[in-house]
Amino acid sequence: EVQLVESGGGLVQPGGSLRLSCAASGFTFTKSGMNWVRQAPGKGLEWLSYISTSGAINYADSVKGRFTISRDNAKNSVYLQINSLRAEDTALYFCATLYCGGGRCVPYWGQGTLVTVSS
Amino acid sequence: QSVLTQPPSVSGAPGQRVTISCTGSSSNIGANYDVFWYQQLPGTAPKLLIFANSNRPSGVPDRFSASKSGTSASLAITGLEAEDETDYYCQSYDSGLSGWVFGGGTKVTVL
Numbered sequence: 001e002v003q004l005v006e007s008g009g010g011l012v013q014p015g016g017s018l019r020l021s022c023a024a025s026g027f028t029f030t031k032s033g034m035n036w037v038r039q040a041p042g043k044g045l046e047w048l049s050y051i052s053t054s055g056a057i058n059y060a061d062s063v064k065g066r067f068t069i070s071r072d073n074a075k076n077s078v079y080l081q082i083n084s085l086r087a088e089d090t091a092l093y094f095c096a097t098l099y100c101g102g103g104r105c106v107p108y109w110g111q112g113t114l115v116t117v118s119s
Numbered sequence: 120q121s122v123l124t125q126p127p128s129v130s131g132a133p134g135q136r137v138t139i140s141c142t143g144s145s146s147n148i149g150a151n152y153d154v155f156w157y158q159q160l161p162g163t164a165p166k167l168l169i170f171a172n173s174n175r176p177s178g179v180p181d182r183f184s185a186s187k188s189g190t191s192a193s194l195a196i197t198g199l200e201a202e203d204e205t206d207y208y209c210q211s212y213d214s215g216l217s218g219w220v221f222g223g224g225t226k227v228t229v230l
Binding site for chain 1: 165
């Protein structure tokens with residue numbers, strides 16, 4: 001069973017930093033690209049970043065320069081480093097992957113980790 | 120402003136059929152990228168309803184169906200039930216943005 005478990009969220013002051021983690025299991029991690037998506041309170045889903053199996057990286061324009069995605073294949077984990085946190089970064093952060101097997105591709109999501117930016 | 124456009128809300132009486140549209144462009148849905156549909160309760164992870172445009176994962180009732188044509192897609196809910204009252208999102212991939220794109224979400228209200 002594919003499982004994604006996020007951690008690392010919490011209450012942070014404006015200007016602070018956080019490193020979110022996502023532990024993957026139930027599939028061959030090295031064969032899957034990984035995404036981070038967030039959802040601010042009462043708002044829609046916003047894609048943030050993607051890292052491929054080979055380490056190629058894409059970011060949404062809204063987070064370029066402040067967010068850094070990385071992965072550790074030995075630990076089956078993907079990370080999101082968030083710097084210079086702002087109030088508008090307050091959101092539930094999800095990791096997600098598009099798992100392809102048996103001729104079809106199905107997205108899987110973690111349960112999310114909550115980041116609250118407030119003084 | 121979401122890349123994919125959904126109506127903010129739709130409503131219907133129990134037992135009725137409602138549809139939710141998802142309009143994209145030539146760089147996402149129109150470029151033949153798959154469309155996915157999710158149901159989401161507040162504060163929880165999105166639940167996959169439809170993958171690869173029109174396929175239901177096991178466990179999703181056949182009251183939910185979806186289609187795709189050109190630069191648009193749609194989700195239909197037939198036999199509307201009270202438990203269907205929540206938010207729904209469409210998702211695809213955009214070649215110009217090199218990432219996932221979402222609709223702004225549609226709130227379904229059961230009258």
